[in-house]
Amino acid sequence: MTDDDLDRELRTHLEIEAEEQRAAGLSATEAVAAARRALGRETAIREDVRALSPAAAIDDLMQDLRYGLRMLRRHAGFTAVAAVTLALGIGANTATFSVLEAALLRPLPYPAADRLVMLWENVNIPAYKNDQNTPAPGNFNDWRRQSQSYSGMAAIASRAWNLTGSGNPIRISGEAVSSDFFEVLGIEPALGRRFTAADDSAGSERVAMLSHGLWSDRFGGDPSAVGRTLLLDDVPYTVVGVMPRGFAFPSPDDQLWVPIALTPQQLANHGSHFLRVVARLKPGATTARAQAELDGIAAELTKQFPTSNTGVGARVMSLRDVVVGDVRRPLLVLAGIVGFVLLMVCTNIGNLLLARASAREREFAVRAALGAGRGRVLRQLLTESLLLALIGGAAGLALASWSLAGLRSLAPASLPHAETISIDAAVAAFNFGIACVAGLICGLAPAWQAQRTDLHEAIKAEARAASHPAGARARNLLVVAETALGVVVLVGAGLLLRSFWELQHVAVGFESDRLLTFRVVAPQARYDTIQKRSVFLRALADRLNAAPAIKAAAGITFLPLTLSGGTSGVNIEGDPPPAPAEVKFVDFRSVTPGYFSTMRIPLLAGRDLAWSDTLDSPNAIVVSQSAAQAFWPNRDPIGRRMKLGRSIDSSVPWLTVVGVAGNVRQLDLTRQPRPAVYGAGTQNTGTGDVRDWVVRADGDPAALASLVRSAVWAIDDALPITRVQTMDRVRSTATSRERFMLLLVSAFGFLALVLAAVGLYGVTAYTVAQRTRELGIRVALGAAPGDVVRLVLGLGGRLVGAGLAIGIAAALLLTELMRALLFGVGTRDPLTFVAVGSLLAVVAFAASYLPARRAMRIDPVISLRE
Amino acid sequence: MTTMSLRRKHTDRSALVQGTLDMLILRTLLFGPAHGHQIAKHIRHTTDDILTLEHGSLYPALHRLERKGWVGAKWEVLGSQKRVCKYYRLTPTGRKELAAESSHWKRLAAAIARVMTTAPAKG
Numbered sequence: 002m003t004d005d006d007l008d009r010e011l012r013t014h015l016e017i018e019a020e021e022q023r024a025a026g027l028s029a030t031e032a033v034a035a036a037r038r039a040l041g042r043e044t045a046i047r048e049d050v051r052a053l054s055p056a057a058a059i060d061d062l063m064q065d066l067r068y069g070l071r072m073l074r075r076h077a078g079f080t081a082v083a084a085v086t087l088a089l090g091i092g093a094n095t096a097t098f099s100v101l102e103a104a105l106l107r108p109l110p111y112p113a114a115d116r117l118v119m120l121w122e123n124v125n126i127p128a129y130k131n132d133q134n135t136p137a138p139g140n141f142n143d144w145r146r147q148s149q150s151y152s153g154m155a156a157i158a159s160r161a162w163n164l165t166g167s168g169n170p171i172r173i174s175g176e177a178v179s180s181d182f183f184e185v186l187g188i189e190p191a192l193g194r195r196f197t198a199a200d201d202s203a204g205s206e207r208v209a210m211l212s213h214g215l216w217s218d219r220f221g222g223d224p225s226a227v228g229r230t231l232l233l234d235d236v237p238y239t240v241v242g243v244m245p246r247g248f249a250f251p252s253p254d255d256q257l258w259v260p261i262a263l264t265p266q267q268l269a270n271h272g273s274h275f276l277r278v279v280a281r282l283k284p285g286a287t288t289a290r291a292q293a294e295l296d297g298i299a300a301e302l303t304k305q306f307p308t309s310n311t312g313v314g315a316r317v318m319s320l321r322d323v324v325v326g327d328v329r330r331p332l333l334v335l336a337g338i339v340g341f342v343l344l345m346v347c348t349n350i351g352n353l354l355l356a357r358a359s360a361r362e363r364e365f366a367v368r369a370a371l372g373a374g375r376g377r378v379l380r381q382l383l384t385e386s387l388l389l390a391l392i393g394g395a396a397g398l399a400l401a402s403w404s405l406a407g408l409r410s411l412a413p414a415s416l417p418h419a420e421t422i423s424i425d426a427a428v429a430a431f432n433f434g435i436a437c438v439a440g441l442i443c444g445l446a447p448a449w450q451a452q453r454t455d456l457h458e459a460i461k462a463e464a465r466a467a468s469h470p471a472g473a474r475a476r477n478l479l480v481v482a483e484t485a486l487g488v489v490v491l492v493g494a495g496l497l498l499r500s501f502w503e504l505q506h507v508a509v510g511f512e513s514d515r516l517l518t519f520r521v522v523a524p525q526a527r528y529d530t531i532q533k534r535s536v537f538l539r540a541l542a543d544r545l546n547a548a549p550a551i552k553a554a555a556g557i558t559f560l561p562l563t564l565s566g567g568t569s570g571v572n573i574e575g576d577p578p579p580a581p582a583e584v585k586f587v588d589f590r591s592v593t594p595g596y597f598s599t600m601r602i603p604l605l606a607g608r609d610l611a612w613s614d615t616l617d618s619p620n621a622i623v624v625s626q627s628a629a630q631a632f633w634p635n636r637d638p639i640g641r642r643m644k645l646g647r648s649i650d651s652s653v654p655w656l657t658v659v660g661v662a663g664n665v666r667q668l669d670l671t672r673q674p675r676p677a678v679y680g681a682g683t684q685n686t687g688t689g690d691v692r693d694w695v696v697r698a699d700g701d702p703a704a705l706a707s708l709v710r711s712a713v714w715a716i717d718d719a720l721p722i723t724r725v726q727t728m729d730r731v732r733s734t735a736t737s738r739e740r741f742m743l744l745l746v747s748a749f750g751f752l753a754l755v756l757a758a759v760g761l762y763g764v765t766a767y768t769v770a771q772r773t774r775e776l777g778i779r780v781a782l783g784a785a786p787g788d789v790v791r792l793v794l795g796l797g798g799r800l801v802g803a804g805l806a807i808g809i810a811a812a813l814l815l816t817e818l819m820r821a822l823l824f825g826v827g828t829r830d831p832l833t834f835v836a837v838g839s840l841l842a843v844v845a846f847a848a849s850y851l852p853a854r855r856a857m858r859i860d861p862v863i864s865l866r867e
Numbered sequence: 868m869t870t871m872s873l874r875r876k877h878t879d880r881s882a883l884v885q886g887t888l889d890m891l892i893l894r895t896l897l898f899g900p901a902h903g904h905q906i907a908k909h910i911r912h913t914t915d916d917i918l919t920l921e922h923g924s925l926y927p928a929l930h931r932l933e934r935k936g937w938v939g940a941k942w943e944v945l946g947s948q949k950r951v952c953k954y955y956r957l958t959p960t961g962r963k964e965l966a967a968e969s970s971h972w973k974r975l976a977a978a979i980a981r982v983m984t985t986a987p988a989k990g
Contacts, residue, residue, distance in 0.1 A: 017904045041923025049927035
């Protein structure tokens with residue numbers, strides 16, 4: 002309507018003007034021409050007037066979209082390549098974000114979860130440092146009594162039971178908790194009641210809270226389960242409630258909770274550290290103030306109990322920080338690396354678009370001549386790149402959701418909520434967001450070039466000569482940027498690879514191949530004396546060792562590399578009693594005879610423990626080489642005695658060294674092991690009960706699984722057998738986080754390498770095509786093919802060289818952020834940097850050699866005729 | 868505006884006029900209804916050809932003023948013209964706007980005139 006109105010108005014204007022010009026003496030034709038001249042370009046006026054209407058913006062957008070879609074369809078090949086590249090980049094980012102979101106961003110499933118904290122001992126003495134040490138009950142008790150910052154504080158101790166009675170015997174894990182545990186977390190049972198203070202006292206603690214899962218499995222989801230009885234380690238417990246679906250705290254494996262019922266003696270014990278403590282801050286209380294308060298209490302406790310509490314501070318950590326644990330840094334590094342990959346994708350697409358924009362200059366010039374303003378052309382370009390990115394984004398979302406199953410199964414156990422990694426609203430929004438950002442970034446270079454192009458020149462210029470220095474400069478800059486980004490990504494991947502290789506080759510001190518491991522626990526209720534337990538251990542060991550397929554078998558309290566085990570202060574007979582801060586520490590384990598030979602840990606002196614080490618003979622121990630050196634330097638350790646505990650306690654038995662064994666990585670692969678002490682499982686050494694078994698096979702260890710089951714059940718068919726896995730599997734679980742990182746980062750690194758190659762190939766090929774005529778002239782004037790190749794390679798080489806230099810400088814700075822993720826390799830590992838530089842140089846050479854060869858074959862006659 | 872950026876030479880001159888073009892149009896309409904060609908001619912004549920508008924820039928301005936409600940427009944036959952033209956006339960709001968604009972303009976012009984005519988201070 003407005004258009005018609007304006008047309009008519011302009012027509013009238015032209016008529017009046019022409020009449021006046023004619024009256025002034027011009028011919029009819031001249032008068033019309035003069036009138037048109039005076040009015041100016043009608044299309045432009047129309048554009049200006051139309052732009053006043055609010056509907057015009059939407060109209061323009063629709064027009065741009067239609068036009069953009071048409072362009073993308075017409076250049077289907079280009080569109081496909083660009084969309085696939087973008088899909089890979091955006092998909093990788095989306096998948097990474099879905100992991101990050103599940104682990105770091107998802108709110109904890111408790112009301113007012115930001116006020117939930119966990120309290121730890123912060124132990125800092127020369128021989129033992131741990132800022133997340135499990136608190137002793139005495140410390141928990143004093144913190145709870147003396148602090149004001151919390152509305153509730155609950156103690157937790159990990160437990161596991163053999164669940165027998167209705168159905169197969171199974172091993173379940175759970176927790177013993179203070180009565181206000183559920184109240185502190187703010188979660189009501191789905192069925193039944195919480196624990197009461199009355200439950201939480203010795204003698205009346207035989208009540209149990211079931212997880213939703215256990216209730217479904219064991220009671221078929223029957224509501225009348227509440228009030229029924231369970232047999233836990235042969236002791237009857239009454240079910241008082243069922244927790245809602247999904248509740249498991251503090252461990253995701255928890256299936257059952259019982260009252261902890263700490264005795265008055267335990268509540269006064271400051272030396273035995275085995276609790277976890279969760280607390281809820283009062284409204285308005287801050288972590289910082291709670292920490293200050295706890296610091297004061299801990300300082301008082303150190304004065305009061307110097308033997309046990311010297312160097313023992315306290316630490317308040319938000320529950321979120323505890324749950325996220327040490328995965329934040331690796332995930333952020335991962336996000337950074339994958340972000341760089343997306344930037345590389347953007348530079349690649351930007352380059353393609355730039356080349357295409359050069360070819361389209363005439364089109365833009367014509368559109369401008371037809372009245373499209375420069376703003377419209379820019380908007381058109383950005384609309385096209387956004388469209389492209391949204392197509393890539395949608396494909397990337399599909400790629401990401403397709404990769405989720407793999408991510409979930411590869412995710413290490415330390416990754417919180419790994420099982421719930423999914424494409425939810427937040428992930429979808431992120432996907433859309435980065436697609437838009439990527440679209441804008443891709444469109445920047447061509448838009449910038451269009452801004453600088455003189456359209457009037459362009460419309461006159463021959464299409465093939467449309468290349469100009471600004472475009473070439475932009476393209477070269479993009480290649481440099483892409484190479485630099487590629488260096489950073491590949492150096493990151495290279496360092497992780499080196500680090501992983503180092504981890505795989507750590508000398509663990511034993512031979513992990515051909516070992517099968519399993520856990521079987523003889524419950525205290527039936528095996529209530531050391532004699533009874535010894536009979537069971539000996540029977541099982543004998544039965545396993547008698548099997549022809551088994552070379553050797555033995556038991557230990559905790560397998561190495563499983564982050565489990567006991568640590569204690571130690572006193573050496575003959576040494577003056579150490580000052581509280583000078584106490585030495587050992588890792589202690591109980592083993593059965595033959596453990597060292599089964600594990601192929603060398604016995605360096607003395608003898609192995611033996612079945613003849615019984616309650617009637619002196620307590621025998623084997624110590625590690627490092628213990629022998631630390632406690633009896635330059636002396637024969639055999640026959641020396643020690644006591645566990647930070648101070649000499651007459652109720653603790655003396656332990657006599659009978660042998661020295663090689664050092665073993667106990668807790669994990671990366672930490673230097675502490676001195677170790679192995680007691681005999683058949684004696685009262687205070688080193689714990691044997692529960693994990695190792696079996697050395699002649700052939701495939703996994704094939705022994707049924708054999709060990711029948712061996713155990715031949716002795717006691719009510720014992721569940723758990724954690725049946727090879728030692729190699731245990732070892733690989735210990736590196737699952739590193740493997741997960743490495744796998745993702747390698748994939749990203751590979752993508753980066755391909756992108757760098759494609760990007761450089763594209764620019765070199767484009768340049769050769771642009772300069773065919775010039776190269777033809779050179780050949781015609783006598784340039785040898787080698788000169789032409791050198792010229793083309795030189796161009797690529799300069800760009801790559803600059804990119805490498807910038808990338809290496811950036812990587813030298815950025816890898817610092819990865820320091821905590823690396824093992825056995827520095828952040829500036831020369832091997833990695835040289836390897837990455839060479840790899841990129843070779844790939845770059847190959848990428849520009851192909852176009853260079855084409856340049857070499859240029860026929861001067863043909864190229865000049867074109 | 869998009870027309871100007873395409874032809875850089877016009878940009879400077881139009882920009883000068885741009886701020887005052889609305890006021891000139893409103894002022895012209897104070898004498899009664901006029902169509903686009905009359906407005907352009909009036910401005911050119913009264914300024915002794917100093918301000919020659921590219922006629923093209925007039926129409927976006929007129930439509931803008933119409934949108935703001937400062938001028939009304941109607942297709943009709945008026946005066947000596949024999950044809951139907953789109954005549955613009957001032958609305959009451961346009962009249963108020965013109966009063967405000969012109970008093971502002973006068974103050975500005977007087978201030979500039981004072982600066983331009985003051986002799987340099989001695990000493």
